[in-house]
Amino acid sequence: MNSMTKPRAWESFFWPIVTAGLLLALWHYSVALTGTKVFPSPRSVEKAVAELLHRHVLWADIGDSLRRVALGFGAAVFIGIPFGLWLGWRPAANQVVSPVLQILRPISPIAWIPVAIIFFGVGDRAAVFLIFLASFFPIVVACVGAVSSVPPVLLGAGRNFGLSTPQLLMRVVFPAALPQILVGLRIALGIAWLVVVAAEMIAVESGLGYLVIDSRNSGKRYDLVVAAMLIIGIIGLALDFIFRRLGTIRSVRWGFRDAA
Amino acid sequence: MASTEAVVTEPGTRPKLRVEHLGMVYERDGERVAVFEDINLDVSESEFICIVGPSGCGKSTLLKVLAGFLSSTSGSVTFDGESVNGPDPRRILVFQEHGVFPWLTVAGNIGFGLSKLSRAQREERIAHYVQTVRLEGFEHTYPSDLSGGMKQRVQVARALAVNPHILYLDEPFGALDSITRVIMRGELLRIWQSERKMVIFVTHDIDEAVQLADRVVVLSSRPARIEDVLTIDIPHPRNISSPRYLELRDELLKLIGLAYEI
Numbered sequence: 138m139n140s141m142t143k144p145r146a147w148e149s150f151f152w153p154i155v156t157a158g159l160l161l162a163l164w165h166y167s168v169a170l171t172g173t174k175v176f177p178s179p180r181s182v183e184k185a186v187a188e189l190l191h192r193h194v195l196w197a198d199i200g201d202s203l204r205r206v207a208l209g210f211g212a213a214v215f216i217g218i219p220f221g222l223w224l225g226w227r228p229a230a231n232q233v234v235s236p237v238l239q240i241l242r243p244i245s246p247i248a249w250i251p252v253a254i255i256f257f258g259v260g261d262r263a264a265v266f267l268i269f270l271a272s273f274f275p276i277v278v279a280c281v282g283a284v285s286s287v288p289p290v291l292l293g294a295g296r297n298f299g300l301s302t303p304q305l306l307m308r309v310v311f312p313a314a315l316p317q318i319l320v321g322l323r324i325a326l327g328i329a330w331l332v333v334v335a336a337e338m339i340a341v342e343s344g345l346g347y348l349v350i351d352s353r354n355s356g357k358r359y360d361l362v363v364a365a366m367l368i369i370g371i372i373g374l375a376l377d378f379i380f381r382r383l384g385t386i387r388s389v390r391w392g393f394r395d396a397a
Numbered sequence: 398m399a400s401t402e403a404v405v406t407e408p409g410t411r412p413k414l415r416v417e418h419l420g421m422v423y424e425r426d427g428e429r430v431a432v433f434e435d436i437n438l439d440v441s442e443s444e445f446i447c448i449v450g451p452s453g454c455g456k457s458t459l460l461k462v463l464a465g466f467l468s469s470t471s472g473s474v475t476f477d478g479e480s481v482n483g484p485d486p487r488r489i490l491v492f493q494e495h496g497v498f499p500w501l502t503v504a505g506n507i508g509f510g511l512s513k514l515s516r517a518q519r520e521e522r523i524a525h526y527v528q529t530v531r532l533e534g535f536e537h538t539y540p541s542d543l544s545g546g547m548k549q550r551v552q553v554a555r556a557l558a559v560n561p562h563i564l565y566l567d568e569p570f571g572a573l574d575s576i577t578r579v580i581m582r583g584e585l586l587r588i589w590q591s592e593r594k595m596v597i598f599v600t601h602d603i604d605e606a607v608q609l610a611d612r613v614v615v616l617s618s619r620p621a622r623i624e625d626v627l628t629i630d631i632p633h634p635r636n637i638s639s640p641r642y643l644e645l646r647d648e649l650l651k652l653i654g655l656a657y658e659i
Contacts, residue, residue, distance in 0.1 A: 290492050293466060298510035298559065299486040308509075312500040391499040391541045 177360035182367065185360035189368075194348075199372065201344040202333050205261065209268025210329045217273045217325075218318065221280020226310065231281060238277065246271035246332045250339050264336040264344075271332040272325035279321020283314035316384070316392020323380040330373045345369050414440040414463075414563065414595065419472035421455070421462060431620035432458050436472070438614065438623065442562075443593040447606035450616030450624075451653065456599045457567050459621065463597060464490040464565045476562065486510055488563040489556035494572040496552045497540045503527065504536040506551050510559035526554040529588060546577040553585070557592060566598045570605070582608055586633060603653070607646050608635055615652045625652050 161179050168178040177185070189195040224231040246267050257263040287310055295309035337346025345365055352361035384393040419436040422429050432455040440446055450456050461467045463474055465483045474481040476488070484490075489510075497506050504523050511519045527536055530550035540548055549569055556564055569585075570578040582605060589596055600606055606613045607629055615624040627649055631641055 288495060290495050291498060293484070293490070294492070294496055294498070296466075297464070297484045297486065297489055299484075309498070312498070315500070387539060388500045391539060 175357070175359055177363055181360040182363045185358070185364035186367070189348075189361065189364055195368070198343060198345050198348045199368070201341075202337065202346070203372075205264045205336075205344065206268055206326075206329050206333050209265040209333075210272045210326055212265075212269045213272035213276055213325065213329075214322065217276035218280055221277040221318075222284055222306065222311065222314070224277065225281040225284025225314070226306065228285070238274065242274040242278065246328075247335050250336065253336075254340060259340055261341060263340040264333065267336045267340070268329045268332055272329045275325040275328060276318075276321050279324070280314065280318055283317035283321070284310055286317070287313040312388065316389045319380070319383055319389060319392075323377065326376055326380060327373070330369075330376060334369055345372075413442060413477060414438075414597075415473075415475045416440075416463065417473050417475075419459075419462065419469050419474060421458060421467070422470045433616070433619075433621035434471075435622055438626075440595055440597065443595055445589060445596045445609060445611045446598065446614060447610035447612075448597065448599045448614045448616060449601060449603065449606045449649070449653065450621060451618045452601055454616050454618050455621040456601075456616060459616075460490070460565050460567050460597065460599050464488055464563075466490065486559045487561050488565060489559065489561045490565040490567065491549075491552045491556055491569050493568045494545065494548070497548050497555070499540050502537050502539055503532055503543070503551055506540070507554045507558050509555055522558055526558045529557065529591075530554040530584070544577075545573050546581055549573070549581060550584070553588065557588070557594070561594065563595045563597065566596065568599055568601065571600070571602075578602075578605070585609065590633070603646060603649050604637070607642060607649060608637060613649060615649065627652065 165179050168176060224234060249267055249270055250263075253263040253266045257266055291309055291313055292305065295305045300308060333344065334346035334349070337344035338350040341347060342351075345368065348365045349362050349369075352358040352365060384390065416436055416438040420434040421432040422434075423432065424430070436459065438446075448456050448459065458467065462469045463481070465474075465481045465485055465488065468482065481488070498509065501509065504527065507526050508519050508523045511522060514522065523536075527533055530553055532547065532550055532554070535543065535547065540551065543551070552569070553564075566585075570581045573581060585596075586609060598606075598609060610629050613627040613629060615627065616622070617624045627645065629645055631639070631645070635642060
């Protein structure tokens with residue numbers, strides 16, 4: 138197929154379904170041919186999903202995971218965006234803070250788990266703290282970059298119409314930076330969803346991450362493990378989809394040429 | 398404070414722009430580079446001035462100083478006796494391109510400088526200037542869906558909406574195709590004749606200058622000085638094949654130092 142031609146409507150559904158079907162078949166026959174007793178087949182995973190849905194714990198686990206992400210990610214948004222805007226606006230401040238950020242940023246949030254447990258003990262707050270950390274740095278970095286790439290012409294126009302600095306930040310810098318900030322938020326949310334699962338495996342006793350580790354520890358139920366993994370994947374995809382939809386809002390669409 | 402004055406200008410005042418011994422020098426690698434020096438110019442109310450000169454001569458820098466975006470290193474710019482320091486809604490600079498706010502609609506852009514007005518007054522003024530620049534029907538369109546010429550119309554309307562004393566235009570049609578440029582010149586003249594603002598227009602296009610200006614200020618190459626000021630004594634609408642037009646055009650070419658036979 139020529140890369141210039143747009144795929145037809147049915148093709149955009151058809152081929153992904155074919156790929157998924159082939160993978161399922163590969164999975165099914167691999168399990169059947171090797172005769173493994175440990176790794177579950179697609180059929181048993183399907184049953185495991187049904188079992189999880191019936192036991193009602195699943196909804197509580199999903200709710201716990203989403204709540205932790207909402208709290209940690211939300212706090213990172215509320216603190217990270219103003220902080221990042223300020224750093225981007227004041228290059229002098231950025232020079233002071235940037236080295237510290239650059240050292241903290243590459244540290245995996247997982248490495249913070251022991252520290253989080255010292256600070257907050259085993260429980261919700263430790264998990265929320267980890268998610269906060271995981272999303273805070275990408276948000277700040279995205280904001281700094283977004284602000285420093287606001288075209289000087291637009292700042293000049295804003296000043297020309299008599300805006301004070303706070304007005305300029307609200308009415309020019311923030312809207313000009315918003316498309317790039319949204320990209321940063323989307324990346325941060327993706328990381329937050331990765332981290333919540335890891336955090337729940339260690340720091341708490343509920344949530345989807347706990348479901349995975351608990352299914353393994355109590356009776357080696359690998360069908361439940363894989364079922365939980367699938368659910369984690371689907372929710373992550375849904376979160377990403379929601380964020381991608383934000384890019385089609387009219388006042389930010391100019392910044393997302395390919396999504397428009 | 399300044400912007401309140403801008404939207405309620407006293408009628409009957411006779412503001413005037415005075416530029417005296419204006420000079421600009423900056424340091425680069427320890428060397429002093431003069432951009433322009435000893436610029437003297439008086440502009441009266443509702444006069445249309447074009448500034449032309451070789452590319453890179455500092456026309457745009459001069460305009461930014463006149464508009465208050467940059468400070469000169471010597472001399473002064475005064476308007477009605479008040480010295481110009483800093484950007485101000487009483488003098489609006491229209492940029493060559495990318496000057497409209499992409500997150501606002503046409504109406505949002507035009508109303509940008511009107512946040513101190515009441516909602517009804519703002520809407521009324523937006524509607525008026527949408528009509529002035531002939532963008533009726535595009536009020537709720539975003540800039541990404543507009544052509545280059547339409548974006549420049551939005552910039553001009555946004556500038557006029559705050560009722561400034563002076564409109565500074567920095568090669569506003571420079572990024573447009575040649576047909577759109579000719580149309581936009583006609584549009585600008587029409588608007589200028591109805592609004593009677595002081596206009597200072599930087600261009601590197603000789604024809605543009607002779608077609609638009611009351612007086613053309615010719616700058617030399619760097620460091621720029623005023624080479625000459627040419628009065629275009631042809632009434633509008635100007636016949637661009639009249640002998641007087643061609644004469645003035647030739648004179649301008651000669652002043653810039655270009656041979657007019659290729």
